Amino acid sequence: MMRRARMAAAAFVLGASLIASAGSFGWAGGAYLSKDSVTLTSGRVIEGEILEETPTTVRMRVELYGIVSEITYDKREIVSINRGVERTKEESAAPQTPATPAAPSARPAPAARTPDANTKRVYVVNLSGKFGREITQTPMRDAVRDAHRQDANVLIFVLDSEWRYNELEEMNDDDAFFDQLFRADPMFPILREEIPRLFGPDVKVVFWIKKAMGGAAFLPLVCKDIYFHPDARMGGVGNLSTMFGSTGDEVVRQKQLSLRLATAVGAALEGGYDKQIVEAMTMVEKVFSYRIEGGRPVIVPGYPDPGRGDILLTDDGQGENRDTIEQLARGLGNDTLTLNADLAQKLGLSRGTVGTIDDLLFAMGMARNHVRVDSQSDQIMSTWARGLERAERDIRRLWEDYTQIQVAGERKDRQRARGRQIAVLEQIQGIIRRYKESIVPQQLGVPDDRQIQIIIENIRLEMLRDR
Amino acid sequence: MNLIRFIRPLVVGLTLAVVGLVAVPTALAIDKIYLKDGTVLQGKITEELEGYYWFKYEIAGVEHERVIGPDEIARVERDARGPANEAAPAKAEAARPAAATGTSRPRTTTGPRAVVLTLGDRVDNKDMVGMYMTADSIRRVIPMLEEDIGSDGSGILVLRINSGGGALLEVQKLSDIIEFELKPKFRVVAWIDWAISAAAMTSHCIEEIYFTTRGNYGACTAWFGALQGVQGRELEEILYMMEKISARGGYDPKIMRAMQITTPLSCSIDENGNVTWYESEEGEFLVNETDRVLTLTSDVAERFGFSKGTADTIEQLARAMRVPEVTWVGEWVSGVDFPVSRAEVEMRRFRDRTKEDGERFNEYANRYTSAIAVAQSTPREERGRFVNRAREALGLMVRMVRNNPNFALFNFGMLPKQFDEWVQEQERLLRDLMR
Numbered sequence: 001m002m003r004r005a006r007m008a009a010a011a012f013v014l015g016a017s018l019i020a021s022a023g024s025f026g027w028a029g030g031a032y033l034s035k036d037s038v039t040l041t042s043g044r045v046i047e048g049e050i051l052e053e054t055p056t057t058v059r060m061r062v063e064l065y066g067i068v069s070e071i072t073y074d075k076r077e078i079v080s081i082n083r084g085v086e087r088t089k090e091e092s093a094a095p096q097t098p099a100t101p102a103a104p105s106a107r108p109a110p111a112a113r114t115p116d117a118n119t120k121r122v123y124v125v126n127l128s129g130k131f132g133r134e135i136t137q138t139p140m141r142d143a144v145r146d147a148h149r150q151d152a153n154v155l156i157f158v159l160d161s162e163w164r165y166n167e168l169e170e171m172n173d174d175d176a177f178f179d180q181l182f183r184a185d186p187m188f189p190i191l192r193e194e195i196p197r198l199f200g201p202d203v204k205v206v207f208w209i210k211k212a213m214g215g216a217a218f219l220p221l222v223c224k225d226i227y228f229h230p231d232a233r234m235g236g237v238g239n240l241s242t243m244f245g246s247t248g249d250e251v252v253r254q255k256q257l258s259l260r261l262a263t264a265v266g267a268a269l270e271g272g273y274d275k276q277i278v279e280a281m282t283m284v285e286k287v288f289s290y291r292i293e294g295g296r297p298v299i300v301p302g303y304p305d306p307g308r309g310d311i312l313l314t315d316d317g318q319g320e321n322r323d324t325i326e327q328l329a330r331g332l333g334n335d336t337l338t339l340n341a342d343l344a345q346k347l348g349l350s351r352g353t354v355g356t357i358d359d360l361l362f363a364m365g366m367a368r369n370h371v372r373v374d375s376q377s378d379q380i381m382s383t384w385a386r387g388l389e390r391a392e393r394d395i396r397r398l399w400e401d402y403t404q405i406q407v408a409g410e411r412k413d414r415q416r417a418r419g420r421q422i423a424v425l426e427q428i429q430g431i432i433r434r435y436k437e438s439i440v441p442q443q444l445g446v447p448d449d450r451q452i453q454i455i456i457e458n459i460r461l462e463m464l465r466d467r
Numbered sequence: 468m469n470l471i472r473f474i475r476p477l478v479v480g481l482t483l484a485v486v487g488l489v490a491v492p493t494a495l496a497i498d499k500i501y502l503k504d505g506t507v508l509q510g511k512i513t514e515e516l517e518g519y520y521w522f523k524y525e526i527a528g529v530e531h532e533r534v535i536g537p538d539e540i541a542r543v544e545r546d547a548r549g550p551a552n553e554a555a556p557a558k559a560e561a562a563r564p565a566a567a568t569g570t571s572r573p574r575t576t577t578g579p580r581a582v583v584l585t586l587g588d589r590v591d592n593k594d595m596v597g598m599y600m601t602a603d604s605i606r607r608v609i610p611m612l613e614e615d616i617g618s619d620g621s622g623i624l625v626l627r628i629n630s631g632g633g634a635l636l637e638v639q640k641l642s643d644i645i646e647f648e649l650k651p652k653f654r655v656v657a658w659i660d661w662a663i664s665a666a667a668m669t670s671h672c673i674e675e676i677y678f679t680t681r682g683n684y685g686a687c688t689a690w691f692g693a694l695q696g697v698q699g700r701e702l703e704e705i706l707y708m709m710e711k712i713s714a715r716g717g718y719d720p721k722i723m724r725a726m727q728i729t730t731p732l733s734c735s736i737d738e739n740g741n742v743t744w745y746e747s748e749e750g751e752f753l754v755n756e757t758d759r760v761l762t763l764t765s766d767v768a769e770r771f772g773f774s775k776g777t778a779d780t781i782e783q784l785a786r787a788m789r790v791p792e793v794t795w796v797g798e799w800v801s802g803v804d805f806p807v808s809r810a811e812v813e814m815r816r817f818r819d820r821t822k823e824d825g826e827r828f829n830e831y832a833n834r835y836t837s838a839i840a841v842a843q844s845t846p847r848e849e850r851g852r853f854v855n856r857a858r859e860a861l862g863l864m865v866r867m868v869r870n871n872p873n874f875a876l877f878n879f880g881m882l883p884k885q886f887d888e889w890v891q892e893q894e895r896l897l898r899d900l901m902r
Contacts, residue, residue: 186590192681193804222681248694251729254760255688259631259663262762266681269766450826454833461837464852465845 036060038073039080046073050083057149072150072375120204120370123152124357125377128160129385131216132183133438135161139384141190143377144198150373154204155195156360157223161216163236171213173331173338174323176239178282180215181264186437191222192270208360209234209350217281221267227360228341228350237264238336240282273349274299280314280337288313288337290347297348313337391435392444398428399446407462414466418459425452425459498522499544500535508535509740512545513789524740578792579654580616581623583781583805584608584814586669587630589661593818596665597634597873598825602644604817604871608810609648615796615808616653623790624653626673632664635689635705637873641669642712658784659684659774663762671723672715677787678765678774685726685762702728719744722773725754725761732761734771742772781805817870824867828878831867835860842900854900861893 036050038058052059058081059072125143127135147155163171195205207220210229213236220226220234228234240260244253264282265275276299280288289310290299304310315321317335327333331340344350354360361367402424407417432441432449441448447455498512500522510524520535520543586605587594594600616622626645649655657673659682667684670676678684689697689705697705706727713720721744725732733750735743743750748757754771755761768774776787781804785793797806807815824831835857842853868874868886875886 189590194802197802197804244694248690248692249696250758251688251696251760252690252694254729254758255664255686255690256694258760258762259683259686262683262685262764263661265764266683269764270681275764275766450829453827453830457830457834458837461834461841461853461856464856465841467849 037082038078039082050081053081072373118369120154120366121150121152121373122154122156122361122366122370123147123150123374123377124156124158124372125374126158126160126381127216128158128381129162131161131180131214131219133388134381134385135159135187135216136384136437137186137190138437139381140187141194142384143380144190144195146376146380147374148198150376152373153199153202154206154364154366154370155199156206156208156357157220158208158210158357159212159216159220160210161213163211163213163233171236172328173213173233173235174238174328174333174335176236176336177214178237178240178243178260178264181218181237181260183215184218187219188222188267191219204364206360206364208354208357209344218264218267220271221264221273221278222270224271225364226271226344226350227363228339228344228353230341230353230355232341232344232353233331233338234340234344234349235281235336235338237282238284238338241284274347276301277337277339277347277349281339282336284317284335286314287316292346297346299347388435388438391431391439395428395431395439395441395444395446398424398431399444402428411466415463418463418466421459422456425456428452501541501544502535502539503541504539509738512543578794579621579623579790580794580796581625581785581790582612582616582796582808582810583625583627583658584612584808584810585627585629586814587628587661587666588815588818589629589631591818591822593822594630594661594666595633596630596641596669597637598871598877599818599821600630600633600641600666600669601637601871601873602640603873604814605641605644606648607817608813609652611808611810611813613652615810618652620652620654622653623656623788623793624649625656625658625784626670627658627660628662628666628670629660630663630666631661632666632686634873634877635665635668638665638668638712639708642672642715645669646672646715656784656788658778659765659768664688667726668709668712668723671709671712671718674717675788676716676768676774677776677778677784678763678768679779680765680777682765682768682774682777683762684768684773686760687723687726688728688760718773721746722761727760729758729760731755731757736771740772821871821874824863824870824874825878827863828867828874831860831863835864839896839900847901850900854897858897861890861897865890 035047037047038050038060039046046060048060050058050060057072058078123143123146125140125147127140129135144155163175165171191205195203204225205223206225206227207223208227208229209220209232211232212220212234215237217234217237240257244256247253261279261282264278268275268278274297276288279286280299287302288299289302289304290297290313291304291308291310292298299313300310303315304312312334314334314337317323321335323333323335331338337343339347339349341350341353345353352363354363358367361370402421405417405421405424407414407421409417428446429449429452432439432452436449446452497509500508500512500520502508508522508524510522512520513523520540522535584605586600587596588599612622612624616624645655655673655675657670657676659670659676659678661682662670662684663686665687668687670684676684687709689702691697696702706724709723709727710720713723721732724730724746730746731748731753732755733745733748733753735745735751737743752771754767763773765774765777769777778784778787781795785791795806797808797811800807838853838857838860842850842857845853868879868883872883875881875883879886879889881889
């Protein structure tokens with residue numbers, strides 16, 4: 001509630017300043033807003049100007065608390081569309097009754113100019129939840145495609161990965177899951193290839209880090225524009241040297257380490273970042289220092305040379321250098337590197353520290369020349385997350401149903417029961433296939449897709465055999 | 468016979484190296500390119516286009532060519548004596564890259580024809596050497612490649628490698644097919660996305676290697692079971708195999724050795740750009756620490772002349788290959804960043820089929836054995852449906868091995884010939900069940 005009130009206040013303040021700027025920019029749209037309205041299935045009536053209508057969407061310019069923004073509604077949300085007459089300048093100048101703040105239109109959109117060639121169409125994707133589960137390629141790709149439909153040219157990924165053992169226990173900086181790097185594999189192509197292919201070379205892709213721990217720490221590296229939230233942490237991958245323990249031979253462990261490190265470094269090279277940042281984040285025995293030369297960071301291997309003004313980044317974590325529990329509890333360990341906002345900026349990984357999306361847009365130089373076009377984004381991400389939860393419940397329930405089906409009685413009863421078994425198993429398969437990137441059936445006590453297929457085959461054989 | 472086959476490329480390679488050492492210094496003008504990282508390259512600017520310089524220079528007595536982009540260059544100093552430079556603008560005009568064609572056949576013949584053939588697909592987990600990256604699947608597409616880019620050596624075959632490694636037994640077969648069946652017909656180029664272990668060993672016979680920015684190459688340690696390293700005589704044989712393959716590609720064997728075992732690798736670069744490799748830390752640049760296994764990243768590979776350039780798109784690759792006018796053969800397909808040729812379609816089909824068969828193998832086997840078991844316990848007059856079901860499952864397994872003969876070994880533990888005999892035996896069993 002507090003948060004909402006704060007947002008509204010912020011929107012108002014921002015809006016007030018933008019009304020002034022709208023005048024100075026000579027915004028034509030405000031003078032002749034037509035009185036169109038759409039009635040949503042929720043009962044809300046949105047007033048504004050219909051800019052475009054396609055077979056599936058309606059794009060409107062609406063005004064809320066003095067702030068003009070563009071919103072695209074899916075026609076499935078709309079009950080009726082009323083196209084009104086053009087208003088006069090005077091009518092437009094009169095105070096407007098704001099449209100009922102439906103979720104999309106309630107979002108403050110700082111731009112108060114007519115979208116033109118210089119107006120950036122900003123699409124924000126909130127990547128929150130567990131990395132590899134809620135933060136995963138399917139909803140990410142869906143959001144990117146929606147951004148393309150909305151003709152966005154700035155994509156902002158807000159990364160806030162969950163870093164906890166369970167609902168009660170938060171994980172620490174020194175907890176580490178380097179191998180989640182490979183869970184990022186199916187997500188990298190969206191950033192590397194699919195976005196440039198869809199949007200062209202001029203699209204701007206930005207990561208705003210709130211929490212990027214574990215595999216999530218690698219995802220933004222392929223992107224050239226990273227900003228940090230003041231409380232952000234990026235790390236949780238410092239177990240590369242130790243993850244294989246004493247299993248097998250040292251030379252093979254070194255092979256495994258080598259290929260992993262090089263893969264992570266490859267991502268940093270793509271983003272144009274110093275690869276030693278990745279080494280410092282991942283390998284406990286590596287010692288690095290840094291200094292600032294001519295305003296630029298210089299990272300050097302080894303302990304600091306005080307004469308050059310070096311500052312220790314990571315020590316070797318051995319003996320007395322090993323992080324103490326006091327340091328770890330305060331997030332001040334330096335056996336491996338966990339980036340905070342300040343350090344990330346000093347090391348050239350972060351372009352700046354911003355506390356809100358508005359601050360971010362300001363930092364990016366587009367506070368006054370953008371429109372938000374991401375009304376569907378949160379819905380896309382939450383639909384996946386809710387679907388995933390439901391899928392897991394359904395899989396467990398269906399498996400229970402399957403085990404309860406008794407094959408007994410007359411032949412036709414037996415065959416019917418087997419038919420039901422197959423139908424239930426196929427339903428489970430369908431769900432597993434849909435959410436296969438985030439669901440491990442065995443963790444739910446259910447066989448995987450292929451094992452289920454073998455069970456189905458055996459039931460079919462039983463049906464043939466049962467005479 | 469085998470020895471002669473191995474020696475011949477060595478002799479040819481040595482001969483070329485000697486000719487190069489004698490001829491190049493007199494031929495090269497002394498242009499200098501000062502890079503932003505402080506490196507000064509001396510050699511000859513051969514072409515210039517939109518701020519990009521095609522630069523010829525020597526490393527370790529071997530002539531290299533590299534395309535240097537405007538964002539890397541601090542300044543350029545041309546040798547006033549260099550007559551070639553006057554011709555550069557005219558050449559540059561002709562060098563403008565042609566757009567890729569949208570058809571499966573080349574529309575123009577002004578530049579060399581080129582095809583990208585992917586070996587391995589890491590994102591879809593279709594990348595294991597020996598399973599998804601096989602000599603047999605490459606051999607199958609050679610006729611299509613010949614038809615599309617010719618076989619006179621002018622066509623460019625770009626092997627885009629994206630694999631985390633796999634079966635060592637396939638490495639020699641892959642190396643041989645590249646060396647003896649592809650290289651004589653095409654200009655073979657490796658474009659490295661992810662060449663780990665057996666995938667790097669496969670690529671190592673190719674002289675012309677380019678990396679993507681994210682590209683990795685190395686970690687070639689042979690192992691089995693729970694991270695057990697291959698040791699003793701077997702290890703020596705693998706090291707020796709890679710020494711010979713290094714010679715095919717023209718690489719110092721110390722580089723591959725540092726990828727296979729924990730051994731140091733360093734190098735020095737003299738004022739002429741020649742790189743000397745050391746299996747110690749005595750060189751000026753430490754490339755691999757003593758107790759580590761080497762995997763090259765794109766920056767290191769390019770810096771020390773292992774790769775001939777870094778490219779993330781086919782346009783960048785064409786510039787790096789110094790082929791400004793190239794006709795990429797194939798059709799633009801949604802989701803793929805290069806034209807897809809018929810050979811590439813076939814390679815993708817092969818991997819898809821292999822993946823499906825690999826995942827369904829247990830299902831095929833279970834269907835077959837269950838149907839046989841039920842047939843055997845069923846009165847003869849009712850066996851037909853079960854025998855048919857078994858026959859259908861056997862057919863799936865035969866198709867699986869026909870698509871990828873290595874399934875015989877990996878899934879049935881048989882050589883292909885033994886698999887054929889096993890199939891004949893099963894067919895006999897099925898016939899007997901119906902008698």
